[in-house]
Amino acid sequence: MFNFRTFSIFSFMVTLCLCEERLLIDHLRWNFFNLEDQLWEMALNSNSEHGIEKWEQDLVKGFTNINKEMKQMPQDLYYGIKPLRTNFDFPIVYAELQTIDRIYDKFEKFLNEYPKNNGISIEDLSYDIFNNKSGVQVIINKIHEIAYEQKDSLVENLTQMLHREYQCKTSEQSPQQLFYNLYNSVGLRDLKVYILQQFIYLFYLETIEITGTKLKFSRDKYRKTIDNIIKNMTMVFENPRDIWKCDPKTFIKGKNYDEFTRLLQGYIENEVDMSRSRSCRQTCDYYSFTENYGCYDYKSTFCRKNERCSEKIFGCFFVESYASMCFSDVALRRYDYIRYKSGETLGKTKYCPASNLVNSWQRWFVRCHYCVCLCDEQGPLSDRYISLRPVTANVENNSVVTGIRFIKKNRILHLQIQEGKLLSHGYIDQSTVHWVDVDDFKITDEDITSGQDFFTMSFGDASMTMDEIEVKTLHVVTGVQLKIVDNSVQLSLHVTPFNWLTGTLNLTESFQIFDSPSNKRTKFNIKNADVPILTTDPSKMHESAGEKYVEFTHTDFGKDMAQTTIPFIDIQEVASSPAVPLAGVGIYYKGNNGYGGFIAPRITTYDYSKHLNKLKSVENSDHVEKIEIEIN
Ligand SMILES: *[C@@H]1O[C@H](CO)[C@@H](O)[C@H](O)[C@H]1NC(C)=O
Ligand SMILES: *[C@@H]1O[C@H](CO)[C@@H](O)[C@H](O)[C@H]1NC(C)=O
Numbered sequence: 001m002f003n004f005r006t007f008s009i010f011s012f013m014v015t016l017c018l019c020e021e022r023l024l025i026d027h028l029r030w031n032f033f034n035l036e037d038q039l040w041e042m043a044l045n046s047n048s049e050h051g052i053e054k055w056e057q058d059l060v061k062g063f064t065n066i067n068k069e070m071k072q073m074p075q076d077l078y079y080g081i082k083p084l085r086t087n088f089d090f091p092i093v094y095a096e097l098q099t100i101d102r103i104y105d106k107f108e109k110f111l112n113e114y115p116k117n118n119g120i121s122i123e124d125l126s127y128d129i130f131n132n133k134s135g136v137q138v139i140i141n142k143i144h145e146i147a148y149e150q151k152d153s154l155v156e157n158l159t160q161m162l163h164r165e166y167q168c169k170t171s172e173q174s175p176q177q178l179f180y181n182l183y184n185s186v187g188l189r190d191l192k193v194y195i196l197q198q199f200i201y202l203f204y205l206e207t208i209e210i211t212g213t214k215l216k217f218s219r220d221k222y223r224k225t226i227d228n229i230i231k232n233m234t235m236v237f238e239n240p241r242d243i244w245k246c247d248p249k250t251f252i253k254g255k256n257y258d259e260f261t262r263l264l265q266g267y268i269e270n271e272v273d274m275s276r277s278r279s280c281r282q283t284c285d286y287y288s289f290t291e292n293y294g295c296y297d298y299k300s301t302f303c304r305k306n307e308r309c310s311e312k313i314f315g316c317f318f319v320e321s322y323a324s325m326c327f328s329d330v331a332l333r334r335y336d337y338i339r340y341k342s343g344e345t346l347g348k349t350k351y352c353p354a355s356n357l358v359n360s361w362q363r364w365f366v367r368c369h370y371c372v373c374l375c376d377e378q379g380p381l382s383d384r385y386i387s388l389r390p391v392t393a394n395v396e397n398n399s400v401v402t403g404i405r406f407i408k409k410n411r412i413l414h415l416q417i418q419e420g421k422l423l424s425h426g427y428i429d430q431s432t433v434h435w436v437d438v439d440d441f442k443i444t445d446e447d448i449t450s451g452q453d454f455f456t457m458s459f460g461d462a463s464m465t466m467d468e469i470e471v472k473t474l475h476v477v478t479g480v481q482l483k484i485v486d487n488s489v490q491l492s493l494h495v496t497p498f499n500w501l502t503g504t505l506n507l508t509e510s511f512q513i514f515d516s517p518s519n520k521r522t523k524f525n526i527k528n529a530d531v532p533i534l535t536t537d538p539s540k541m542h543e544s545a546g547e548k549y550v551e552f553t554h555t556d557f558g559k560d561m562a563q564t565t566i567p568f569i570d571i572q573e574v575a576s577s578p579a580v581p582l583a584g585v586g587i588y589y590k591g592n593n594g595y596g597g598f599i600a601p602r603i604t605t606y607d608y609s610k611h612l613n614k615l616k617s618v619e620n621s622d623h624v625e626k627i628e629i630e631i632n
């Protein structure tokens with residue numbers, strides 16, 4: 001009969017597995033296959049000396065260890081599968097997964113309390129597992145069918161739903177992540193069922209009739225099912241890994257968008273006040289680059305009311321001599337509109353309080369025209385600063401970047417990161433995930449330098465490149481920084497390799513990267529642009545892939561009297577839930593014809609597909625083949 005050798009099976013088992021960088025769920029499966037093999041081997045190689053109690057103890061010990069390892073998987077049933085809720089059959093799947101968890105918990109209690117059995121008998125468990133109506137064995141087959149196998153399976157339905165608009169609307173997870181989380185969630189439960197099954201088989205090894213064929217059948221069936229699922233998953237894991245945000249339902253400044261202000265602004269000035277010699281002998285066009293010399297006609301209402309441009313005035317042109325004009329009540333705007341006698345209008349006419357209206361501005365100074373120009377003036381109303389400081393996750397504590405957003409603080413645009421602690425097998429400790437406060441500095445602080453701590457945009461020097469940067473497998477984003485490269489603000493990433501099995505970052509190998517396209521970058525042509533938030537159609541994302549840049553500029557004269565600085569900045573948070581490490585970060589432009597659009601960040605989630613498809617090696621290994629079960 002049997003003689004059950006006692007040796008430390010479990011340390012053996014762990015060393016065997018350190019060589020493979022597979023997904024945690026597959027790693028657990030693989031470990032369990034090994035445990036099983038060893039237990040069977042023990043059972044088969046034994047002779048004489050019956051020791052049923054010892055055998056039970058060994059079993060319980062082995063399964064207790066596996067159970068402990070299983071705790072590395074997120075246990076929350078909703079973990080990562082919330083976005084599937086809208087699927088028709090999801091409630092069924094959810095309820096069935098719940099049943100499996102409940103039965104498994106019972107088993108766990110049995111293990112913990114062994115050899116006492118406080119109301120949980122092995123017969124009960126057997127019934128929960130094997131009864132052909134509601135046993136977990138039946139249930140898991142049903143789950144596999146709904147999730148993967150049937151026509152209109154969850155995977156099929158999801159695949160159909162994943163067009164571009166769907167993605168940015170339900171931007172909790174990247175498409176690959178959706179499948180990854182489904183795979184894990186179902187995988188954890190089918191492994192639980194398999195463990196339950198095998199426990200009962202092994203437990204009853206010699207007391208009831210379990211034939212070798214039956215056992216071999218159950219393990220072959222499980223491995224084959226998993227292999228098929230992995231094969232199917234390999235395809236769907238090829239789905240995109242990016243996350244970005246659609247336009248919000250309602251635009252709210254400071255909450256979901258922000259803007260630079262008065263970088264270049266439409267400005268009206270009388271010739272005489274732009275002329276150093278105080279003459280009006282030129283035309284408006286002559287003033288391509290000048291400044292204001294103060295009110296020549298101090299009695300002019302216009303001149304007294306007009307908010308003076310104290311720096312560069314340029315690009316002037318003449319429209320007509322007679323007009324009425326409305327000064328704006330909005331602090332950031334100088335004017336609401338100008339309507340000329342002919343009817344031509346710059347900006348949008350609207351109700352204008354008498355106090356703001358200046359009619360027929362042609363005064364005694366007949367030959368001195370009023371010109372329409374642009375003003376580039378720094379000052380308390382002109383936010384045009386971009387932080388150049390690096391923003392790095394707390395890598396000393398093994399944290400990595402998990403999300404990103406733009407944010408304006410103290411008038412300076414920053415990239416803000418969300419960070420979380422990296423665990424083994426590409427998981428993030430969700431309890432550590434938080435947004436990191438941005439550097440709280442002001443442009444006026446001592447020891448803060450323009451060009452070093454921040455960048456100051458000005459006419460002709462206000463471009464930002466649109467890039468998507470992605471890193472290799474087993475590398476993650478640990479920081480971001482906006483830098484000046486070739487006179488343009490450009491994204492660069494701080495990247496760190498990590499150990500898959502321990503999750504440890506290798507800080508000595510960190511490096512920085514940015515995009516350097518082989519072709520010369522071209523400018524996004526933002527023409528005839530109105531204020532971005534007036535758009536009625538959702539903004540369209542423009543793929544840029546390192547070829548394009550955006551130049552911050554003013555809105556159209558006709559539509560907005562050139563009062564607004566565009567594009568705007570989308571400041572919505574871009575992060576996944578649950579958080580995962582990032583393989584990339586990008587900045588892109590989105591907009592519609594006729595509107596100024598937005599710049600916005602996007603993220604690329606870690607590529608788990610590189611770690612899938614490793615279970616098959618088990619099938620091919622001699623290790624498994626040599627186990628032949630012959631029990632009578
Ligand atoms: C997939 O979609 C079809 C059609 O809407 C629906 O009948 C089916 O139940 C869905 N499948 C799942 C698994 O939700
Ligand atoms: C369930 O098992 C019972 C008894 O073994 C058997 O009579 C019955 O046909 C089985 N039902 C199904 C659906 O397999």
Ligand SMILES: *[C@@H]1O[C@H](CO)[C@@H](O)[C@H](O)[C@H]1NC(C)=O
Nearest residue numbers: 148149150225228229230232
């Ligand atoms: C894999 O996909 C094929 C085709 O969609 C399907 O017929 C099959 O049942 C799937 N198998 C599994 C195990 O998911």
Ligand SMILES: *[C@@H]1O[C@H](CO)[C@@H](O)[C@H](O)[C@H]1NC(C)=O
Nearest residue numbers: 393394395396397398399432
């Ligand atoms: C790392 O985390 C520990 C506790 O979680 C904290 O005490 C320590 O200050 C952190 N180290 C750094 C560099 O932030």
Ligand SMILES: *[C@@H]1O[C@H](CO)[C@@H](O)[C@H](O)[C@H]1NC(C)=O
Nearest residue numbers: 497499504505506507508509
């Ligand atoms: C970091 O990587 C280098 C080069 O691959 C290696 O020599 C070193 O041991 C690694 N350090 C850690 C802590 O893994």
